[in-house]
Amino acid sequence: MAISIRAMTVAYQRKPVLWEVNLDIPTGKLVGLVGPNGAGKSTLLKAILGMVPTIGGSVSIFGLDYQDVRSRVAYVPQRSSVDWDFPATVRDVVTMGTYGSAGWFWPLTKRERNRAHEAMEQVGILDLANRPINQLSGGQQQRAFLARALAQQADLFLMDEPFAAVDAATERAIVDCLRRLQELGKTTLVVHHDLHTVPEYLDYLVLLNVRTVAVGPMAETFTDENLQRTYGGRLTILDEVSEAIRRREAARP
Numbered sequence: 001m002a003i004s005i006r007a008m009t010v011a012y013q014r015k016p017v018l019w020e021v022n023l024d025i026p027t028g029k030l031v032g033l034v035g036p037n038g039a040g041k042s043t044l045l046k047a048i049l050g051m052v053p054t055i056g057g058s059v060s061i062f063g064l065d066y067q068d069v070r071s072r073v074a075y076v077p078q079r080s081s082v083d084w085d086f087p088a089t090v091r092d093v094v095t096m097g098t099y100g101s102a103g104w105f106w107p108l109t110k111r112e113r114n115r116a117h118e119a120m121e122q123v124g125i126l127d128l129a130n131r132p133i134n135q136l137s138g139g140q141q142q143r144a145f146l147a148r149a150l151a152q153q154a155d156l157f158l159m160d161e162p163f164a165a166v167d168a169a170t171e172r173a174i175v176d177c178l179r180r181l182q183e184l185g186k187t188t189l190v191v192h193h194d195l196h197t198v199p200e201y202l203d204y205l206v207l208l209n210v211r212t213v214a215v216g217p218m219a220e221t222f223t224d225e226n227l228q229r230t231y232g233g234r235l236t237i238l239d240e241v242s243e244a245i246r247r248r249e250a251a252r253p
Contacts, residue, residue: 029188074097
């Protein structure tokens with residue numbers, strides 16, 4: 001398994017944010033992490049990475065502790081959580097993804113520079129390499145952080161709402177990139193909130209609302225019953241659910 005979680009519990013000021021979460025994600029899957037606001041999706045990613053403390057349970061990545069495989073894991077945070085005033089160019093940000101192999105205090109080799117160059121080219125921002133990161137649009141900033149993750153050459157990618165507030169071209173570029181990663185055998189866990197595109201973009205699903213509601217292949221998990229259990233009686237959401245399921249059924253051969 002790329003990720004195995006057993007009985008993970010996380011609480012802020014004694015209020016549970018995640019409660020005894022159990023989860024197995026096979027390698028090579030493009031996985032959506034879906035649930036309502038406050039369900040603990042971002043917290044789950046951070047708990048996997050050890051960025052927030054857990055009060056119970058265990059996490060293994062590729063069968064090992066995260067500290068033993070951290071170079072194989074790349075993280076793309078929510079864009080809103082980043083200090084975009086930090087004085088760095090796009091090239092600087094992307095090159096950070098190579099530091100796991102190059103080291104923080106060693107000069108970059110041609111190999112690391114080429115990796116950063118190729119990553120920027122993959123997401124279509126090579127022409128912005130020397131632009132200060134704070135002068136980019138939201139979509140361009142998101143591409144820069146995706147390029148940083150690609151430059152790391154990880155095996156597992158954790159992405160927190162990479163499609164949030166980006167233009168259509170960036171969204172499509174991200175989807176294409178994720179599919180290329182999957183073709184290479186990589187595993188990606190993506191926090192995603194648009195139910196309409198969940199079955200179109202992803203092939204495996206985790207439904208979360210403080211606890212794990214359902215986990216599995218998209219065709220088995222993305223059902224009206226499971227989504228109602230995840231979102232409760234929120235009528236607007238359920239209307240979207242019905243439309244998303246209708247679109248999935250219509251797209252089947």
